[in-house]
Amino acid sequence: MQSVLRPDNSSGLLRLRKLDERSTARARGLLRMCETGSRSVPRVSLHGVFQPLNMTDYIEEQRNELEALESIYPDSFTVVLENPTSFTITVTSDTGENEETVEATIQFTYVEQYPDDPPTFEIIGQENLQKSDVADIITLLNEQIQENIGMVMIFTLVTAVQEKLNEIVDQIKFHKEEEKLLKEKEAEEVEKAIFHGTPLSIENFLSWKAKFDAEVAEIRRKRQKEEEQAGKVKLTGKQLFETDHNLDTSDIQFLEEGNNVEVDESLFQDMDDLELDDDDDPDYNPDLGSDED
Numbered sequence: 001m002q003s004v005l006r007p008d009n010s011s012g013l014l015r016l017r018k019l020d021e022r023s024t025a026r027a028r029g030l031l032r033m034c035e036t037g038s039r040s041v042p043r044v045s046l047h048g049v050f051q052p053l054n055m056t057d058y059i060e061e062q063r064n065e066l067e068a069l070e071s072i073y074p075d076s077f078t079v080v081l082e083n084p085t086s087f088t089i090t091v092t093s094d095t096g097e098n099e100e101t102v103e104a105t106i107q108f109t110y111v112e113q114y115p116d117d118p119p120t121f122e123i124i125g126q127e128n129l130q131k132s133d134v135a136d137i138i139t140l141l142n143e144q145i146q147e148n149i150g151m152v153m154i155f156t157l158v159t160a161v162q163e164k165l166n167e168i169v170d171q172i173k174f175h176k177e178e179e180k181l182l183k184e185k186e187a188e189e190v191e192k193a194i195f196h197g198t199p200l201s202i203e204n205f206l207s208w209k210a211k212f213d214a215e216v217a218e219i220r221r222k223r224q225k226e227e228e229q230a231g232k233v234k235l236t237g238k239q240l241f242e243t244d245h246n247l248d249t250s251d252i253q254f255l256e257e258g259n260n261v262e263v264d265e266s267l268f269q270d271m272d273d274l275e276l277d278d279d280d281d282p283d284y285n286p287d288l289g290s291d292e293d
Helices: 023-038 055-072 131-147 154-196 204-228 237-243 250-258
Strands: 004-007 014-017 077-082 085-092 103-111 121-125
Touching: 055 077, 055 085, 055 103, 055 154, 085 154, 103 131, 103 154, 131 154
Parallel strands: none
Antiparallel strands: 004 014, 077 085, 085 103, 103 121
């Protein structure tokens, strides 16, 4: 009996079903491709000579590959168009340590004589990829297509993209760790500068003093300018005497007026009635003796 492979979602293997001998050989190639990730087996005759397919064979081979792809990628495979056959596969990287992932959605379109002629493709969506990453993926796909002409290749292409996305995630992880180490190093340098400070030297001191004096002079200049603008210029003592000559005789006038101070003598009339003890006088010294001595 004749048989063909169909995907089995529960076991991940392919079941055999009846079909002609050519389809069985192609299906076995798809089985090896699905289980080991290897390429499907090229079509050869009994004498080892490559035999091109007719149009019916191309359609059948494309249909068989579509069935296998739909089984392998049940959640990310979507048929977009039936004629010509066009479909999308969303490829997601493995998850990194910090849940980072990258993703690319690729639309493949069969040409009439695929796989003898290369399929067309386009990256229609992406997540967390740089423009350079997308360019690298396009280059990778073109290289893989040229290496697999004559064989069903979509699984091989998607596998290559998957590996590339995993490399990109590893690079993202590496750059994040590098950035983290750099920030930690910078923080350590700042902490060292705070605790250790700048070693004092004559050059450092003179440089600091010149800067300090310049800052003080600038503050004084701004303050004086503000006072001048407000009309409240604060004069020095010398400037006061130069502008107001009355200050020259002010102290003498004060002393002269002091001689005319009136004293109320009644406040001192009862001084004899006060009982004063010499011991109460903090300046009293008995060793000095009396006036009679």
